[in-house]
Amino acid sequence: MRWQTKEKAVERIVSAVGLFSVIVLLLIGFFLFKEAFFIFYKIGVMKVLFGMAWYPTYEPPEFGMFPLIMGTVAVTILTSLLAIPLGIATAVYIAEVAHHRVKEILKPVIEMLASFPSVVLGFFGMVVVAPILSNWLSPILSEHIPELLRSTGIPLLSTTVADFFYDKLFIASGLNISTAALMLTARAIPVISSIAEDALTAVPRTYREASYSLGAGKWDTIWRVVIPSSVSGLSVAVILGIGTIVGETMIVLMVAGGAAVIPYWIFDAARPMPAAIAAEMAEAPFRSLHYHALFGIGAILFLITFGLSLLSDFISKKYRSVRIGEKI
Amino acid sequence: MVAGKNIFELKDFSFYYGDFLAVKSVNLGIEARKITAIIGPSGCGKSTLLRSLNRMNDLILTSRVEGEVLFHGVDIYRKDTDVIELRKRVGMVFQKPNPFPSSVYENVCYGPRIRGIKKKSQLDEIVENALVRADLWKEVKDKLHESGMSLSGGQMQRLCIARSLAQEPEVLLFDEPTSALDPISTANIENLLQELRKTITIVIVTHNMQQAARISDYTAFMYLGELIEFGETDTIFVNPYNKLTEEYITGRFG
Numbered sequence: 001m002r003w004q005t006k007e008k009a010v011e012r013i014v015s016a017v018g019l020f021s022v023i024v025l026l027l028i029g030f031f032l033f034k035e036a037f038f039i040f041y042k043i044g045v046m047k048v049l050f051g052m053a054w055y056p057t058y059e060p061p062e063f064g065m066f067p068l069i070m071g072t073v074a075v076t077i078l079t080s081l082l083a084i085p086l087g088i089a090t091a092v093y094i095a096e097v098a099h100h101r102v103k104e105i106l107k108p109v110i111e112m113l114a115s116f117p118s119v120v121l122g123f124f125g126m127v128v129v130a131p132i133l134s135n136w137l138s139p140i141l142s143e144h145i146p147e148l149l150r151s152t153g154i155p156l157l158s159t160t161v162a163d164f165f166y167d168k169l170f171i172a173s174g175l176n177i178s179t180a181a182l183m184l185t186a187r188a189i190p191v192i193s194s195i196a197e198d199a200l201t202a203v204p205r206t207y208r209e210a211s212y213s214l215g216a217g218k219w220d221t222i223w224r225v226v227i228p229s230s231v232s233g234l235s236v237a238v239i240l241g242i243g244t245i246v247g248e249t250m251i252v253l254m255v256a257g258g259a260a261v262i263p264y265w266i267f268d269a270a271r272p273m274p275a276a277i278a279a280e281m282a283e284a285p286f287r288s289l290h291y292h293a294l295f296g297i298g299a300i301l302f303l304i305t306f307g308l309s310l311l312s313d314f315i316s317k318k319y320r321s322v323r324i325g326e327k328i
Numbered sequence: 329m330v331a332g333k334n335i336f337e338l339k340d341f342s343f344y345y346g347d348f349l350a351v352k353s354v355n356l357g358i359e360a361r362k363i364t365a366i367i368g369p370s371g372c373g374k375s376t377l378l379r380s381l382n383r384m385n386d387l388i389l390t391s392r393v394e395g396e397v398l399f400h401g402v403d404i405y406r407k408d409t410d411v412i413e414l415r416k417r418v419g420m421v422f423q424k425p426n427p428f429p430s431s432v433y434e435n436v437c438y439g440p441r442i443r444g445i446k447k448k449s450q451l452d453e454i455v456e457n458a459l460v461r462a463d464l465w466k467e468v469k470d471k472l473h474e475s476g477m478s479l480s481g482g483q484m485q486r487l488c489i490a491r492s493l494a495q496e497p498e499v500l501l502f503d504e505p506t507s508a509l510d511p512i513s514t515a516n517i518e519n520l521l522q523e524l525r526k527t528i529t530i531v532i533v534t535h536n537m538q539q540a541a542r543i544s545d546y547t548a549f550m551y552l553g554e555l556i557e558f559g560e561t562d563t564i565f566v567n568p569y570n571k572l573t574e575e576y577i578t579g580r581f582g
């Protein structure tokens with residue numbers, strides 16, 4: 001075969017494969033929405049989205065997804081509070097502060113953490129973190145500290161604060177949204193920090209040079225030049241990190257506690273949306289209302305993560321046009 | 329040359345990138361409130377020498393220096409040198425205009441702000457002064473809060489000069505500041521340098537020999553890391569002492 005002919009053939013094969021995957025993805029999406037449609041049609045959109053009771057196997061069943069949605073929201077907020085600052089700080093450390101030898105070690109370690117199977121993280125949360133919380137941390141926070149505070153006799157401290165510790169920091173079960181948030185943080189940090197690090201490294205050297213030549217120190221340069229000029233890249237890192245948290249299944253299935261009720265406090269249990277699908281799909285009879293309801297959850301999840309990735313795409317496009325063009 | 333008038337005094341100064349000797353044992357005095365040009369073919373170490381004067385080369389991990397660079401008689405490579413203070417007094421303008429991606433106003437404020445100046449009226453005054461001195465005020469006074477990157481190339485370079493001037497530097501180092509600009513912008517910057525010379529010491533690296541001849545008081549010719557010849561610009565261009573200098577100036581290589 002002449003090489004042009006070969007080239008043509010390869011091109012055809014590659015585009016066929018690409019087209020095939022696009023078609024498969026479209027079919028999956030179509031299937032997801034087709035199966036999800038029925039539950040909204042049958043029960044009503046408002047009743048499904050804002051219904052307070054998720055009793056899919058009762059007679060008559062109830063399909064209020066609000067507790068599940070709030071489970072995901074609660075876990076995502078808690079995790080974000082930990083993972084966003086830690087992820088960004090890790091990125092700043094690796095990109096700007098670390099000695100290049102430390103960097104050479106730390107970067108692959110973080111990347112390895114990203115490829116850690118989440119079932120292992122879930123398992124670790126279950127057998128190590130959860131018992132530590134309920135057997136060790138809980139007695140200290142809800143018994144020893146209030147006792148100590150009461151014994152001081154200081155107003156406020158010995159009453160209100162002590163009562164707060166006693167009431168609120170008692171951890172009935174180690175499987176709750178805080179444990180889930182801790183394990184999800186381990187999952188999200190590598191995602192956030194690796195994207196954030198790329199964003200920081202992409203800041204042109206000339207900005208740093210300008211800053212240093214004006215007598216700025218390292219931290220001034222990081223705070224006032226590097227971070228502000230990579231803020232869109234950092235936002236993308238944060239958004240994709242949140243996407244990871246929202247979609248993560250195994251960890252929340254194993255350690256969030258599983259209760260399909262709205263969590264009101266950091267040590268309450270929850271059943272985030274992916275956990276509900278994973279836990280219940282096997283028992284839901286084919287084409288039953290329950291089955292359609294689980295597809296409904298899947299569709300909502302899909303819309304959330306799709307929205308997040310559209311947003312990050314939008315931000316990074318805007319960012320690129322600013323960076324490349326001299327004029328804004 | 330009278331030593332007392334020299335603001336910088338280089339003594340057997342050498343600069344290494346790793347094992348590579350980029351500047352070889354240079355002895356050079358830079359007179360205050362004059363323009364000193366550094367010329368020479370590409371890769372001969374002009375930028376390296378220039379960046380040694382405010383220790384911008386510190387950012388390169390494997391670099392190493394020998395000899396001394398005296399600034400007001402004190403070696404800036406001593407351990408106890410306050411590099412931040414040094415760079416405030418010895419500012420730098422780069423080849424490619426590099427304003428920050430923020431407003432004209434914020435660009436000029438950058439140095440004063442990191443030195444802790446917060447009062448709006450004081451910052452306003454600094455910004456206006458610096459822009460006036462950089463001959464940019466008239467053009468940008470109505471768009472102080474627009475992006476510095478929306479200016480033309482020549483204006484951006486003058487913005488970078490204003491940003492340095494806001495620090496009230498004693499010395500400004502220019503690394504081929506006009507090589508990315510059109511002839512008119514270049515002429516503007518050259519006129520500006522003549523004006524600034526009245527108050528500031530200027531060291532300029534340039535690729536363009538006519539530019540060196542037009543604007544500088546002293547010229548240093550470098551070749552392969554060595555300082556081949558140094559003297560008054562008129563002498564160097566009319567009657568060079570060294571054969572290499574003559575060949576370079578007459579354009580026989582470069």
Ligand SMILES: Nc1ncnc2c1ncn2[C@@H]1O[C@H](COP(=O)(O)OP(=O)(O)O)[C@@H](O)[C@H]1O
Nearest residue numbers: 345348350369370371372373374375376377388
């Ligand atoms: N960061 C660096 N690391 C290693 N070598 C460098 C570095 N910067 C410049 N050099 C080398 O040092 C020599 C002088 O460079 P430079 O001072 O930039 O020359 P000029 O400004 O006269 O063109 C060149 O041979 C160049 O390749």
Ligand SMILES: [Mg+2]
Nearest residue numbers: 374375376503
């Ligand atoms: Mg150069």
